[in-house]
Amino acid sequence: MQRGTTLEVQAGVAVITLRNPPVNSLHPEVLSSLFNHARQAQADSNVRAIVITGADGRFCAGFDINQFQQSSGGGGIDNRINDAFCEVIESGPKPTVAAVSTMALGGGCELALACNARVCTPGTSFGLPELQLGIIPGFGGTQRLPRAVGLQKAVEMMLTSKPIKEAAAKKLGLVDEVVPPGQLLEAAKNLALDMAAGKRARVQSLYRTDRLEPLGEALAVLQFARAQAAKQARNLKHPLLCLDAIQYGVEHGGRAGLQKEGECFAAAAALDTHKALVHIFFAQRSTKKIKGVTDGGLRPRPIKRVAVLGGGLMGSGIATACVLVGMEVLLKEVNQKFLEAGLGRIQSNLASRVKKGRMSEQAAQAAMARVKGALDYSDFGSVDMVIEAAIEDVRLKQDIFADLERACRKDAILSTNTSTINIDLVGAKTSCPDRIIGAHFFSPAHVMPLLEIVRTDRTSKQVILDTLEFSGKIKKTPVLVGNCTGFAVNRVFFPYTQAACMLVDMGLDPYRIDAAIAGFGMPMGPFRLSDLVGADVGLHVGKNVIESYPERCYPARIIQLLVDNKRLGEKTGSGFYKYDARRRASPNPELAPLVEQSRKGSGLMKQGVPPPKLSTQDIVEFIFFPVVNEGCRVIDECIVDKAADLDVAMVMGMGFPAYRGGLIFWADLVGADHICKRLEGWAQQFRGTALEGFFKPCAYLQACARSGTKLSAGKAGTSRL
Numbered sequence: 001m002q003r004g005t006t007l008e009v010q011a012g013v014a015v016i017t018l019r020n021p022p023v024n025s026l027h028p029e030v031l032s033s034l035f036n037h038a039r040q041a042q043a044d045s046n047v048r049a050i051v052i053t054g055a056d057g058r059f060c061a062g063f064d065i066n067q068f069q070q071s072s073g074g075g076g077i078d079n080r081i082n083d084a085f086c087e088v089i090e091s092g093p094k095p096t097v098a099a100v101s102t103m104a105l106g107g108g109c110e111l112a113l114a115c116n117a118r119v120c121t122p123g124t125s126f127g128l129p130e131l132q133l134g135i136i137p138g139f140g141g142t143q144r145l146p147r148a149v150g151l152q153k154a155v156e157m158m159l160t161s162k163p164i165k166e167a168a169a170k171k172l173g174l175v176d177e178v179v180p181p182g183q184l185l186e187a188a189k190n191l192a193l194d195m196a197a198g199k200r201a202r203v204q205s206l207y208r209t210d211r212l213e214p215l216g217e218a219l220a221v222l223q224f225a226r227a228q229a230a231k232q233a234r235n236l237k238h239p240l241l242c243l244d245a246i247q248y249g250v251e252h253g254g255r256a257g258l259q260k261e262g263e264c265f266a267a268a269a270a271l272d273t274h275k276a277l278v279h280i281f282f283a284q285r286s287t288k289k290i291k292g293v294t295d296g297g298l299r300p301r302p303i304k305r306v307a308v309l310g311g312g313l314m315g316s317g318i319a320t321a322c323v324l325v326g327m328e329v330l331l332k333e334v335n336q337k338f339l340e341a342g343l344g345r346i347q348s349n350l351a352s353r354v355k356k357g358r359m360s361e362q363a364a365q366a367a368m369a370r371v372k373g374a375l376d377y378s379d380f381g382s383v384d385m386v387i388e389a390a391i392e393d394v395r396l397k398q399d400i401f402a403d404l405e406r407a408c409r410k411d412a413i414l415s416t417n418t419s420t421i422n423i424d425l426v427g428a429k430t431s432c433p434d435r436i437i438g439a440h441f442f443s444p445a446h447v448m449p450l451l452e453i454v455r456t457d458r459t460s461k462q463v464i465l466d467t468l469e470f471s472g473k474i475k476k477t478p479v480l481v482g483n484c485t486g487f488a489v490n491r492v493f494f495p496y497t498q499a500a501c502m503l504v505d506m507g508l509d510p511y512r513i514d515a516a517i518a519g520f521g522m523p524m525g526p527f528r529l530s531d532l533v534g535a536d537v538g539l540h541v542g543k544n545v546i547e548s549y550p551e552r553c554y555p556a557r558i559i560q561l562l563v564d565n566k567r568l569g570e571k572t573g574s575g576f577y578k579y580d581a582r583r584r585a586s587p588n589p590e591l592a593p594l595v596e597q598s599r600k601g602s603g604l605m606k607q608g609v610p611p612p613k614l615s616t617q618d619i620v621e622f623i624f625f626p627v628v629n630e631g632c633r634v635i636d637e638c639i640v641d642k643a644a645d646l647d648v649a650m651v652m653g654m655g656f657p658a659y660r661g662g663l664i665f666w667a668d669l670v671g672a673d674h675i676c677k678r679l680e681g682w683a684q685q686f687r688g689t690a691l692e693g694f695f696k697p698c699a700y701l702q703a704c705a706r707s708g709t710k711l712s713a714g715k716a717g718t719s720r721l
């Protein structure tokens with residue numbers, strides 16, 4: 001079907017329908033067709049009023065985001081579009097009404113705001129999420145939304161990018177009427193005709209002033225918002241550009257504000273942040289598309305009943321994620337006491353959601369009723385999928401999987417949540433390697449949005465497809481990865497803590513290192529993270545990595561010393577930091593002697609030689625370039641299907657800043673050549689020692705640096721599937 005709009009005149013009302021599946025996004029052709037039809041309707045003497053709606057039950061999800069990838073400078077958006085909105089939608093001779101169902105987001109919401117009134121159906125979302133894409137609203141949203149709902153709420157909606165539902169929109173005056181879906185068009189037409197007949201006021205949002213706070217109050221709101229934005233997103237310029245556009249309009253009027261919005265939009269669109277966030281938008285949606293699996297005509301089988309083995313922190317979190325979306329869960333434990341503890345954890349996960357207002361008490365009870373406890377395998381014949389989350393002991397897991405093969409149906413998926421053990425080993429005592437797969441959740445499993453799906457060379461495509469589908473059902477973003485120690489996320493991130501520990505051994509202050517990395521945009525620095533995870537857990541994971549990749553590891557003595565001294569981090573109240581009763585961290589005076597001991601053991605600080613003078617940028621590069629190097633190995637070995645999958649995994653699994661586009665996107669902005677040269681420099685500095693291998697650039701990175709190829713290009717045609 002050709003994208004565009006259609007125009008139909010019915011009893012004096014011109015109905016213009018946006019048509020561009022799946023979300024009626026505003027491709028330039030759709031906009032041009034919209035304005036042509038609006039002009040035609042405005043000029044038609046048979047037309048008294050205009051209704052704008054969207055095809056297939058969806059109004060519009062905004063400007064076509066693909067355009068941002070195809071052209072530079074903000075997808076070709078310029079002031080002519082805003083002029084057209086004013087002339088033919090908002091202030092033409094005939095009134096316009098938006099008939100909105102499901103969603104009016106970004107440019108879609110701005111189009112609705114330009115209309116003289118809005119009617120919607122129950123469940124519809126309204127929002128201006130442009131900041132999530134590193135731009136600002138560009139079709140008048142910075143001017144019309146504050147005038148429609150007041151500055152305070154409008155600023156909140158734009159800065160958080162969070163849509164609101166129709167009930168809130170109605171309360172705020174953003175929507176005039178909420179009607180059942182079958183009555184949407186009729187209600188919109190009647191409202192439009194009433195306006196044309198002068199029975200209802202015709203509102204032009206751009207020129208309203210009644211909802212705007214008085215100037216002094218408005219400026220105070222904006223000043224507060226600026227301070228908040230600078231604090232919460234200190235590396236980001238576009239939220240401030242958005243506030244600039246809003247403020248200009250408040251001070252100089254809506255029409256002048258539109259001009260300023262155009263300038264601020266262009267400035268935001270020129271930043272790398274915008275490119276990075278658009279990349280993440282599409283990368284996140286493409287992790288579900290795996291060549292050879294999702295395009296081969298296979299159909300995913302429904303997964304309704306899941307067995308979770310182990311009711312510990314991970315198992316209970318996984319069970320919670322499943323019952324939250326309506327699945328039935330069989331939770332198996334080894335004895336009654338552990339089973340009750342596991343069920344209690346699920347209960348408290350649900351209670352915490354109720355407390356936060358994220359679900360009703362009734363819904364929590366219904367979710368809990370979907371969990372059934374088990375102490376043996378007698379009910380396992382009824383489950384579609386098993387997720388094993390027992391302790392990390394390979395023999396135990398092998399026995400469990402042998403039992404599972406006997407107890408489950410011949411088509412059940414047998415998955416393990418191991419984060420360290422080779423999946424082939426887990427299934428070694430079974431004869432069904434095609435049904436065995438890794439489902440690696442991140443803690444807390446019911447909250448963290450990523451699921452690493454680990455295929456072995458023998459996992460069947462059907463099982464991969466089913467697990468991808470399962471991931472979507474439980475609202476996780478899947479990343480399909482190959483079987484290796486650490487899989488993608490933990491493997492790529494092992495040099496992160498190790499490099500940070502090396503810097504401490506070289507004489508740098510750990511708190512300065514944490515500040516540098518948090519300043520880069522990570523949710524916290526490596527030492528604060530180590531305290532959160534627990535030094536004992538870190539040491540255990542680290543040992544696996546050191547065994548698998550001994551030629552490129554730096555054994556972090558300081559972590560071993562913390563474990564030896566029972567300073568495990570947050571859970572013991574003391575680690576790199578000390579913690580008060582409210583778990584607030586502050587520098588730990590007990591750390592200094594351990595640091596001293598670690599430095600002595602490492603031999604990286606020479607007597608009387610001061611520590612190297614490293615800038616904040618040097619610290620960031622010293623820590624992240626080895627991470628990029630490992631990421632390149634993961635791409636080279638086809639552990640991920642595509643480089644963009646690694647970006648998504650890093651953002652969602654490790655909190656790598658999305659506005660930097662993920663690890664490899666960021667590395668490409670920095671340049672493979674620069675990264676390679678710096679790594680070579682450090683490898684040279686540590687030549688002849690065990691550290692040389694830690695920095696040595698891998699073959700893939702070297703080849704990209706030499707040829708000028710982007711690291712994200714991957715290895716074409718080498719998919720393992």
Ligand SMILES: C[C@H](O)CC(=O)SCCNC(=O)CCNC(=O)[C@H](O)C(C)(C)COP(=O)(O)OP(=O)(O)OC[C@H]1O[C@@H](n2cnc3c(N)ncnc32)[C@H](O)[C@@H]1OP(=O)(O)O
Nearest residue numbers: 023025061062063064065066105106107129137138139285
């Ligand atoms: C000038 C203006 O101010 C600038 C703008 O308007 S910028 C755009 C602002 N709009 C947005 O940010 C909305 C982005 N979209 C979304 O949040 C979600 O896609 C949604 C809530 C609309 C639907 O979510 P959901 O049902 O989970 O489906 P989802 O998989 O995300 O999207 C379905 C498809 O629509 C595509 N899509 C969604 N919004 C799109 C858009 N604005 N442009 C182009 N494609 C879009 C997705 O890429 C996806 O394509 P695929 O099937 O080929 O992967």
